[in-house]
Structures are given as structure tokens and as C-alpha cells.
Amino acid sequence: MSNYHIKHLEEYFQVYRKSVRNPEAFWEEIAEEHFVWRKRWDNVLSWDFKKPEIKWFEGAKLNITENCLDRHLPTRGTKTAIIFEPNNPKEEAIHITYRQLHERVCRMANVLLDHGVKKGDRVCIYLPMIPELAVALLACARIGAIHSVVFAGFSSNALSTRINDSDCKMVITSDGSFRGTKSIDLKGIVDKALEECPGVENVLVVKRTGSEIYMEAGRDKWLQPLLDEAYADCVAEIMDAEDPLFILYTSGSTGTPKGMVHTTAGYMVYTAYTFKNVFQYTENDVYWCTADIGWITGHSYIVYGPLANGATTLMFEGVPSYPDFGRFWDVIQKHKVNQFYTAPTAIRALAKENLEYVEKHDLSSLKVLGSVGEPINEEAWHWYNNNIGKKNSPIVDTWWQTETGGIMITPIPYVTPTAPTYATLPFIGIQPALMDENAKELKGNQVEGRLCIKFPWPAIARTIWGNHDRYRDTYFSAYENMYFTGDGALRDAVGYYRITGRVDDVIIVSGHNLGTAPIEDSINEHPAVAESAIVGFPHDVKGNALYGFVILKETGESRDRENLRKEINQQITEHIGPIAKLDKIQFVSGLPKTRSGKIMRRILRKIASNDTSNLGDTSTLLNPEIVQEIMDNAL
Numbered sequence: 001m002s003n004y005h006i007k008h009l010e011e012y013f014q015v016y017r018k019s020v021r022n023p024e025a026f027w028e029e030i031a032e033e034h035f036v037w038r039k040r041w042d043n044v045l046s047w048d049f050k051k052p053e054i055k056w057f058e059g060a061k062l063n064i065t066e067n068c069l070d071r072h073l074p075t076r077g078t079k080t081a082i083i084f085e086p087n088n089p090k091e092e093a094i095h096i097t098y099r100q101l102h103e104r105v106c107r108m109a110n111v112l113l114d115h116g117v118k119k120g121d122r123v124c125i126y127l128p129m130i131p132e133l134a135v136a137l138l139a140c141a142r143i144g145a146i147h148s149v150v151f152a153g154f155s156s157n158a159l160s161t162r163i164n165d166s167d168c169k170m171v172i173t174s175d176g177s178f179r180g181t182k183s184i185d186l187k188g189i190v191d192k193a194l195e196e197c198p199g200v201e202n203v204l205v206v207k208r209t210g211s212e213i214y215m216e217a218g219r220d221k222w223l224q225p226l227l228d229e230a231y232a233d234c235v236a237e238i239m240d241a242e243d244p245l246f247i248l249y250t251s252g253s254t255g256t257p258k259g260m261v262h263t264t265a266g267y268m269v270y271t272a273y274t275f276k277n278v279f280q281y282t283e284n285d286v287y288w289c290t291a292d293i294g295w296i297t298g299h300s301y302i303v304y305g306p307l308a309n310g311a312t313t314l315m316f317e318g319v320p321s322y323p324d325f326g327r328f329w330d331v332i333q334k335h336k337v338n339q340f341y342t343a344p345t346a347i348r349a350l351a352k353e354n355l356e357y358v359e360k361h362d363l364s365s366l367k368v369l370g371s372v373g374e375p376i377n378e379e380a381w382h383w384y385n386n387n388i389g390k391k392n393s394p395i396v397d398t399w400w401q402t403e404t405g406g407i408m409i410t411p412i413p414y415v416t417p418t419a420p421t422y423a424t425l426p427f428i429g430i431q432p433a434l435m436d437e438n439a440k441e442l443k444g445n446q447v448e449g450r451l452c453i454k455f456p457w458p459a460i461a462r463t464i465w466g467n468h469d470r471y472r473d474t475y476f477s478a479y480e481n482m483y484f485t486g487d488g489a490l491r492d493a494v495g496y497y498r499i500t501g502r503v504d505d506v507i508i509v510s511g512h513n514l515g516t517a518p519i520e521d522s523i524n525e526h527p528a529v530a531e532s533a534i535v536g537f538p539h540d541v542k543g544n545a546l547y548g549f550v551i552l553k554e555t556g557e558s559r560d561r562e563n564l565r566k567e568i569n570q571q572i573t574e575h576i577g578p579i580a581k582l583d584k585i586q587f588v589s590g591l592p593k594t595r596s597g598k599i600m601r602r603i604l605r606k607i608a609s610n611d612t613s614n615l616g617d618t619s620t621l622l623n624p625e626i627v628q629e630i631m632d633n634a635l
């Protein structure tokens with residue numbers, strides 16, 4: 001059916017029109033023709049952005065793993081589902097066929113069942129990028145357990161917060177992980193986290209590094225012997241369309257991380273359909289997304305989207321700089337990768353290295369290049385286009401979010417003409433709106449405002465785990481009857497969208513979403529610190545880096561500043577993870593505040609960005625004199 005695979009620009013416009021004129025009929029047709037259901041839905045869509053409540057394919061019964069695995073067995077049983085490329089290039093890559101993946105998922109699902117995990121229970125997965133990670137997600141989905149993957153770069157503190165927020169009863173982890181020349185003690189991090197998590201009954205441990213680890217009797221078990229003994233088939237739990245599939249945490253501008261809840265049927269339909277079109281995947285292609293499965297990109301476009309299409313998806317355990325800066329290009333050559341999906345921060349880092357790393361590799365297999373996670377600047381876009389795509393592989397700059405579940409604004413390669421720094425046009429079924437400061441929609445082209453979405457799409461997150469009010473307040477209260485993204489965007493003369501960045505206190509560093517509040521809380525816990533404020537400033541590799549303004553307590557005044565900086569960053573590493581470390585820390589005697597006591601971050605942002613020509617009106621500040629002092633001592 002042509003609607004499932006769009007091949008021409010005219011077809012895009014035609015299908016797009018159809019999808020917004022009658023969304024129910026459109027998505028019903030996609031769902032009907034391309035997925036297997038145990039029972040058909042009673043109703044395609046019901047929604048109310050005020051409550052908010054969104055239901056897709058209500059009444060339908062299915063299991064997503066039957067769509068990702070079982071249904072492929074007759075035709076793709078011997079096809080490679082996952083290629084595993086280990087950290088060390090000398091270790092052999094592993095090809096896992098659909099049949100083998102099915103068996104591995106069933107075995108792990110049976111182990112979970114044997115340990116008392118039931119439908120609806122939450123399982124925390126804290127694993128490196130090894131095949132067991134993908135298997136663990138699918139094993140949970142097989143039995144209807146809700147997975148909550150925590151990125152294995154997060155600290156024990158961040159891990160325990162997430163485990164407790166969603167009451168996980170089990171953790172699946174490994175003895176350690178390999179990252180370039182480093183080996184990281186993951187199990188040690190889990191042990192520390194679990195001191196704060198009384199609800200966790202079982203810890204299943206994958207052996208990866210072989211390092212000596214502590215195993216708590218009665219709680220911790222090696223996974224492999226259990227898998228070896230488990231039965232190789234497992235009947236899939238029949239799920240309702242709107243049963244939760246997973247929780248994934250994302251940072252908010254304030255407070256604790258938000259456990260975004262994605263449900264089964266809509267998420268499956270949307271991630272599969274976007275994957276097929278945004279990467280123009282055809283049957284024998286090898287697709288590689290370099291994200292970690294700990295983020296939404298990995299959930300949707302390493303695991304569920306590709307597998308639902310019977311694709312071959314590559315999982316890479318390592319880092320782009322090991323054994324040298326040619327590793328990505330080496331992997332593309334070795335596995336003849338056709339679609340390559342990565343982040344601007346990686347492109348910028350690799351563009352700084354000698355071009356020989358690229359040139360000595362054969363990249364002629366590439367057909368599509370993707371970018372995600374942050375705006376891609378013009379220079380990086382051209383470097384990617386010229387040197388990796390050789391001007392022959394369209395770049396899809398895909399804008400989306402943890403909350404949206406799947407890609408929202410993007411070119412379709414070989415269909416939509418691309419333009420540097422533009423995510424271009426809304427994907428099928430997506431109805432964006434730009435809003436002005438008075439909450440009025442900006443119609444027509446050549447406008448810039450806050451990006452909202454007017455109509456539900458199948459993969460929108462349905463709630464925040466345990467806090468529906470926060471879900472409503474964060475996404476549905478700023479503009480009536482709209483989902484508010486938190487991003488700014490412009491629409492140019494031809495209707496192309498460019499995402500201009502966050503308009504709230506979320507800062508995107510190397511493509512990672514970081515909220516200012518948890519970082520500030522962590523700094524403020526240092527005994528020498530009285531108060532702090534974090535802002536982002538432009539960084540040529542990371543996109544943004546963090547600048548901290550810190551007020552010391554009297555007791556801290558006599559301390560060595562360099563040591564304090566180290567201690568503050570150490571503290572952040574322990575509380576959140578190394579990704580949240582500050583690049584610059586300036587000690588100040590006060591922070592610019594409004595009369596109601598709110599920190600004026602706008603001013604701090606300008607100072608941090610060395611852009612102080614137009615600070616705006618500072619006369620309304622409680623303490624305008626502080627601005628000059630901070631400017632004089634800026635780093």
C-alpha cells in the first residue's frame with residue numbers, strides 16, 4: 001500500500017492532507033494493514049487535551065513482541081535482526097537472527113515470570129549497549145511488564161530516584177560496561193542505589209566485563225545460567241492497546257525527572273510507520289542508530305520501530321573515539337550500513353579530527369543520514385553532507401522528544417528537498433502550530449513562535465507516571481487545546497520549520513536534556529555553597545555547555561576556588577552523572593533577582609554567552625548592582 005511507504009513529494013502532500021483531514025480513517029488503515037492484532041479496536045481515537053486523556057485503538061488486543069518478532073519468523077527467521085558491534089573491534093561482531101532473538105526474548109521472559117514479575121509490574125533496566133539490553137525490553141513487553149530503562153551513564157543517586165519513583169521490583173544490570181579503554185563498575189553503582197530502594201526484590205546480572213563483583217545472597221543472580229535453563233518459548237501476554245509499554249524519564253525544568261508513560265498500540269504503529277518512511281528502509285538494508293537505548297531514540301529507533309518492520313538494526317557498544325576517531329566510519333564500512341542516524345554533537349566532535357579518518361573508509365553503502373537531539377548548525381550539516389554523505393545521501397534532521405515517542409518534523413529522504421538547519425515539514429499526521437506571547441496562533445509563513453501540536457498522534461505520551469497533574473500542567477496548560485513542546489521554532493517562506501531551541505529552563509548539552517533545578521539542588525548540597533544558578537552557553541562541540549554562578553557561604557569564602565570547583569563537579573557526577581558537569585563555575589556574591597525573588601536567568605545567560613551589549617531592563621531587579629560585579633568577573 002502506497003500510504004505505508006511514501007516515495008514522492010506529491011504523494012507526501014496527498015497523504016499528509018488525508019492524514020489531517022480524517023486522522024481516524026488514516027491511522028486505522030495503517031494499523032489494519034501492517035500489524036497483527038489479537039482483537040480489533042472498537043474506537044480509533046478519543047481525546048481531550050483538557051483532562052488530558054488520549055486513547056488510540058481502544059479495545060484492541062495485541063502484544064508488541066508478536067509484531068516485532070513472531071510474525072517475521074515464517075519469512076525472516078534467518079534474517080539478521082540485530083548486529084552487535086562490540087566496544088573492542090578485535091572482538092567479533094554478533095549477528096542475531098529473528099529466530100534467535102525470538103528465542104532469547106522468550107527465555108528471558110520466562111526468567112522474569114519465574115521471579116514473580118507479572119503484567120503491570122515495573123522492571124528497571126540498567127545495562128550497557130549489549131544485546132541483552134534489547135532482549136530485556138522485549139522480554140518485559142512479552143509478559144506485559146513495564147520497562148523503565150535508565151541510561152547506564154547515570155549515577156547511583158539518579159538511578160535510585162528513578163527506581164523508587166516507579167516502584168520497580170526488579171533491576172536487570174551487568175557486572176560492568178566497556179567504554180573505549182575504560183571499564184565501568186555498573187554493579188557497584190546498582191548496589192549503592194539499592195541501599196535506598198527497599199522495594200527491589202531481585203537483581204539479575206549479565207556477565208560482560210568479567211570483573212569481580214559483590215553478589216547479595218537472595219537478591220542478586222547471574223542471568224546466564226537462568227536463561228540456559230529457561231524454556232525457549234513463552235506465550236505472549238495479551239495487552240490492551242492502552243496498557244503501558246514503558247516508562248522513560250526525562251528532565252523537566254523543575255523538580256524530579258518526569259517518568260513519561262508510553263502505551264502499546266499507538267506507540268507501535270507510529271514508531272514503525274515513521275521508521276519506514278524517515279529512513280526509507282528497504283528489505284535488505286542495514287540500519288544503524290548510534291544512540292543509547294537508555295534514551296527515547298534508542299527505544300523507538302533501535303528496538304521497536306526497526307524490529308516492527310523486520311529490519312536489521314545495529315547496536316554499537318563503544319564510543320566514536322575508540323580505538324581512534326575513525327570508528328564510526330569503520331563500522332559503516334564493515335557492516336555496509338545503509339542508514340546512519342546520529343547526533344550533531346558527535347558530528348561536531350568528529351569534524352574536528354583529521355579528515356583522513358573518514359577518507360580511508362569506504363562509505364559508499366550509505367543512502368540516508370540522520371540527525372537528532374538538538375539543532376544541527378550549518379557548519380556541521382555541510383561537513384556531514386560533504387564528507388560522510390558525499391552529497392549523495394540526504395540528511396534527515398529529525399525533530400522530536402521523549403514525550404512525542406516518535407519523529408514529528410523531518411524531511412523524508414529522496415522525497416522532501418532538504419535545507420541546512422531545517423527539520424523541514426511535519427511528518428504525516430502531525431499538525432504543528434506556532435504561538436505568540438499572547439497565546440495566539442501565528443498563521444501563514446515567515447513567523448516565529450512557540451511550537452505546539454494541535455492534534456494527537458498515536459505515539460504521544462499518555463501521562464507522567466504517578467503525576468497526571470504535572471503532565472497536564474507541563475504540556476497542556478500553556479495553550480488551550482494544544483500540546484506545548486517547550487521549544488521555539490520558525491516557519492520560513494516555503495513553510496519549512498527550523499527549531500530554534502528550548503524556551504524553558506531545560507538545557508540540551510551534547511544532545512542530553514538537562515533540567516537546571518536538579519543540578520542546582522545538587523550544587524547547593526555542597527557544605528560551602530549557599531545558592532547557585534545554572535545557565536547554558538554556546539559550545540562548539542556540545543552545542544551548549546553549563547555555566548554555574550555560585551554564592552558561597554561564609555565558611556566557603558576562605559577555601560581554594562579550584563578545589564571547590566572540582567568538588568562541585570564531583571558532587572554533580574555523584575548525584576546526576578558526568579553528563580551534567582559544569583564547564584565554568586563563577587563564584588559571585590549575589591544573583592540578579594526580581595522583586596518576587598526569582599532569578600533573572602535571561603541576564604545570566606547573556607553574561608555566560610559573552611553577549612552583554614543588550615542586557616535589557618535591569619531596573620526592576622531587587623539588586624541591580626550585582627549585574628556589573630558578575631560581568632566584571634565573568635569567565
Ligand code: PRX
Binds near residue numbers: 296372374399402513
Ligand atoms: O529541544 C528539542 C531537542 O531535544 C528536545 C527533546 O529531547 P529528548 O526528549 O531528550 O529527545 C531527544 C531525542 C528525540 C527537544 O525538545 N531536539 C530534538 N531533536 C531536535 C531538537 N532540536 C532541534 N532539532 C532537532 N532535530
